[in-house]
Amino acid sequence: MRETGHADPRPAPDRQPRPADVRRWRRYLADERAEAAVYRDLAQRRTGEEREILLALADAEGRHQAHWEQLLGVHVGMPQRGDLRTRLLGVLARRFGSVFVLALAQRAEARSPYSRDADASPAMAADERIHGEVLRGLAARGRNRLSGTFRAAVFGANDGLVSNLALVLGISASGAPARTVLLTGLAGLLAGALSMGAGEYVSVRSQRELLEASTPDPEASTALPHLDVDANELTLVYRARGMAAQEAAARAREVLAGLGSDRPPAAPVGAAPDQDPHEAVGTGWGAAASSFAFFASGAVVPVLPHLLGLTGTAALVTACVLVGLALMTTGAVVGLLSGAPPLRRALRQLAIGFGAAAVTYLLGLAFGTTAA
Incomplete structure (x- = not known):
């Protein structure tokens, strides 16, 4: 062999x-x-x-x-x-x-x-x-270490890019004045960023609370020195957490054998070695701050041409070009991190973003024509 x-x-x-x-x-x-x-x-x-x-x-x-x-x-x-x-x-x-x-x-x-x-x-x-x-x-x-905050950052930026581009294009297509388009874009930026930040905080915080409810209680370790070694109900703890019966019994014997006269074990009862269930989730404030900041950084891109004084077709084309470059960048970054082809992910992100923007632009044209 x-x-x-x-x-x-x-x-x-x-x-x-x-x-x-x-x-x-x-x-x-x-x-x-x-x-x-x-x-x-x-x-x-x-x-x-x-x-x-x-x-x-x-x-x-x-x-x-x-x-x-x-x-x-x-x-x-x-x-x-x-x-x-x-x-x-x-x-x-x-x-x-x-x-x-x-x-x-x-x-x-x-x-x-x-x-x-x-x-x-x-x-x-x-x-x-x-x-x-x-x-x-x-x-x-x-x-795993990046997934919580990075997820909020990347998808916050994408949401900002797509949603505000769609909003700006839809309002522009309806025939609204340039000032109205600018104010609408800024309002969409602020409202979306606050909503994303609050939503991410609640989501991540709730997820961490669910994990904490399933995390072994550190105080349970104080009961170990008083357990009946022959009955060894500690085995049931490890079996409840997914271990096979023989593996759970061996783990329980190992824990009880390592007990000092009056010293509880360093790890909580039932905890797996090197277990950190919160690592991949991130923190609520970190996710909220990242989501707010990156949504805002994405949402400001479609508004930039109007802030710089461009109007009409020139502003719309410039916004689409800038948003397209940003969407391809975020798509490529996600592709690199996931080990997937970055160009394919970039083009997919571009197609999704421009598809959503095109729908709202057509709706704006339709409503604008009806109103006229």
């Missing part, structure tokens, strides 16, 4: 490699070196288990380097630079080392051509696929 994660050693070819093969192998070699450097740069900004995982990925890329060096032989030549995407990834890793870089690295591993190249071993193609899953797991930790 072959050891997973190691490249199959291949002897250098007997024939003289074609120039096209040499160029392709050297490009692969340069990319492997660049990817290994990215993982080492990321590892420098991590500690503990994450650092070890990233260094192990760098070592795996080193094995791939050796494969291409062996095939190239005397044709290895001077070291080349990796492709532009990998070099950009290296710059981001050295400057930020954030979840964005991990998500980009995940996509880079998913684009590996090794499964389609006969000169790459099957183990190397498998390595690249598994590396993508390793990076997905590492990025998931950062995504």
Whole structure:
């Protein structure tokens, strides 16, 4: 059985490699070196288990380097630079080392051509696929930490962009004066931002309260020293939280065995190790502030042309262009964080936003014509 994660050693070819093969192998070699450097740069900004995982990925890329060096032989030549995407990834890793870089690295591993190249071993193609899953797991930790406040920020901005563009276009199409359009846009900005902020606060606060109701009571730990060890009803606590009977019994024995004469355990009864159910939710005030600020920052974009003195068609076209760029930016950011193609997410966001705006514009035309 072959050891997973190691490249199959291949002897250098007997024939003289074609120039096209040499160029392709050297490009692969340069990319492997660049990817290994990215993982080492990321590892420098991590500690503990994450650092070890990233260094192990760098070592795996080193094995791939050796494969291409062996095939190239005397044709290895001077070291080349990796492709532009990998070099950009290296710059981001050295400057930020954030979840964005991990998500980009995940996509880079998913684009590996090794499964389609006969000169790459099957183990190397498998390595690249598994590396993508390793990076997905590492990025998931950062995504969980971002999900609460980031969700409010991104979707707040999108709501501001789409709703206020639709409002401004609808009122403009009805034939209202420029001053009315401006005041309507500003009123929509303020009302929407306040509504979003209040809604996010209530939503996140309610979610945290539900989690707190299910979180183990710290005071229950004080009862542990007085439990009947033979009956061991602590087992029922862990079974109620989803553990199998044998696992729950083993966990309960471990907890009771670790009790001091008069010292309760550090973790609450029934808590899983390293459990933080609130981490992915964020805080109510944080979500509300982000939602208010980002809705306002999105909603001000359609109003900007009117604030700058533009009117009529010029103001509408400028607003649509600015909102379109902003929608594509937020869509691309969400795509990067989710490991999805950023361009596809950007175009999807653009289509949804402009679709909603087009409907209100047509309604404005219809009502404006009727009123006339």
